[in-house]
Amino acid sequence: MSRVCQITGKKGLIGNKVSHSKTRTKRTFNANLFDRKFYWPEQDCWIKIRVSAAGLRLINKIGLNAALIRANENGNLKSLQILD
Numbered sequence: 001m002s003r004v005c006q007i008t009g010k011k012g013l014i015g016n017k018v019s020h021s022k023t024r025t026k027r028t029f030n031a032n033l034f035d036r037k038f039y040w041p042e043q044d045c046w047i048k049i050r051v052s053a054a055g056l057r058l059i060n061k062i063g064l065n066a067a068l069i070r071a072n073e074n075g076n077l078k079s080l081q082i083l084d
Contacts, residue, residue: 007055007067009076046083
């Protein structure tokens, strides 16, 4: 599974690691991702989502169903694992 948030679409960035002597080498900044299980009351099932910290706050703010609809419209929700 790739390191992309399924709700917000956040992914890692590439930047420079700068040493004390100002030597620059490439490094990656990964997204703050978690594998979480949520209960989806509209479908009466459990789902497993890889979600970022910002995605968790969005789910808390607008609700799981609205967040899934928004993610599907934006094309971020590629594979949804439904657990029974």
